[in-house]
Amino acid sequence: MKSVTAARVEQRMEELLRSQCDHLTAPEPGLDHPLDQNPSQGALQEVIHQAIEAGRGGKRLRALLLCDVWRALESEQNPDREQAAVDLACALEVYQTSALVHDDIIDGSPRRRGRPAAHLALSRSAAGNDPSDRLPAGPDARGTGLGILLGDLLASLSTTMALQAAADLPQESAIGRAFQAMQTAVVTGQILDMGMEEAPLDDPERLRSQALHTMAWKTASYTTMAPLALGLLAAGIDLEGHKDSVRALGLDLGLAFQLADDLLDVAGDDRRTGKPVGGDIREGKRTVLLADTLAMAGPGQAKEVRRLYNSPTERRKDAQVDMVRDLMRSCGAVEASRRRIAGLSSRAQARAQALADALQLSAEGRAIFLKACRRFLPLATTAGYHEHVSSIDAEAGQASEVQRAGQDEHE
Known part of the structure; x- marks a missing residue:
């Protein structure tokens, strides 16, 4: 191909x-006229x-x-x-x-x-x-x-x-099961995402964990995990022996991708993204970026953010949204998110290399595979970010375990 x-x-x-x-x-069988005459x-x-x-x-x-x-x-x-x-x-x-x-x-x-x-x-x-x-x-x-x-x-x-x-x-039945399991995972993630709207804002660490958990179901499940699995199955690979590696790689890629998308809501340009900047803030979305902001801002600033997020959506004015965006940048939450993405990128690249080895890809196939994975990694990995990987393991671990349990149930 x-x-x-x-x-x-x-x-x-x-x-x-x-x-x-x-x-x-199309006209129904036995009818003398097409359905377009139906009001x-x-x-x-x-x-x-x-x-x-x-x-x-x-x-x-x-x-x-x-x-x-x-x-x-x-x-x-x-x-x-x-x-x-x-x-x-x-x-x-x-x-x-x-x-x-x-x-x-x-x-x-x-x-x-x-x-x-x-x-x-x-x-x-x-x-x-x-x-x-x-x-x-x-x-x-x-x-x-x-x-x-x-x-x-x-x-x-x-x-x-x-x-x-x-x-x-090849693997026709397995492809069908994987596709339907993906749909169930996304709907589950959407339910979790709606439930996050009620998550309290007084425990930033717990909020961060819940946001990563939801991200694993809602985004990683069909953005990276399913495409990886379906591509392998379509090529005739028995996924059973590579299931854990595919999930781990897909989770890291999917989390990095979604965290970068969340950053665009603060630092992006709506003319390029196609959707209004600050939308997550205006909607009161509980994101990892919000959790970091609440943890890193001063007590008075965090109190003001909580007050705004707990107020009715229609009362959130543009000036208040801009205030939160500015605070996310000034308190260090945006930079923390960039470090987290870079750490995930480093670990994902190592996992992609290991999976390529396990699949015994040719030199050409290996280059294609690694390039495909890198599309989801928006930040280049630097040496200074490697120590951040260990903290990501703790944050993403729960999301990975829940995702694994849920997908096992549906496969």
Whole structure:
């Protein structure tokens, strides 16, 4: 397989989604007229349109990781298997789109990838407003309801795509089980994430541990752990002997990736990220960065942060959000997060090297595999960060154990 690009994944995603959605709008057997004469068909067409739109513009990191793992191991040229591996990667991206649609509804996020979030776009359609990129005043009940159903539809279609792709790959049954286990893990993580909204702010160390625990389920499970496992299975590898190594590597990569994403909320540029900077603060999200801020700020500053986070969302003004962002930088929490990411990066690279050895990859395969893993490591490792790895072991250990127990249950 030649190197798969994000553009190829997006094009194939759209082809697969359109093919699946064509079945939804086809005339029913035995009817003399197509369903588009049905008054309810308009809503279905809007949802199908958003299914395509919501999937556009991502970096496709999960798909590229899966394809590169497969490519690192697959030495024979087999066009059918190559297409099946790409289709499996597309199924993973469609599932991610479903999770983002639901995430934006839960978080009340107005934008995604520089465009109105799907539920807002559906609200606008209902109101008959100009279909430009101007945001409506807010979601209505119809838009929210259709957004939830859109997320459900994408999740269902992603499973269908994954099972169809797995039929042309080795380890077909194991691929199906792994894909469904991933979905269960993400939903579990989303529930934990909502539960975190009620987490008390008077114990920063416990808050940090809870945030890492949630991150393992909600993000690492499908961002890095599942692509690694699915890529190995697609290449015919018996995962049982490498399960612990894959989980450990995937966890480190996923935590580093999410911690870096959390940093963008403080130090990023919304013109580049496609979503408003300071959104996590405005929503009152309990993050590792918040835990570090509460631990490192002065008593009066920490008290003010707790007061703000415990206040109703609508009362959080831009000036207050900016105050917390400035405090996160000045108290050292941003730098602490960068050190944590660098430590995770160092350990992940060592684990990737060890897994490459265990898989007995060729020189070319090893280079492909290690490069694929490095995409999730936003900070270069420096010698001064190595001592930080031991502290990360303690912080991430509980998340790893809970993740392992949960996935064993679903596999």
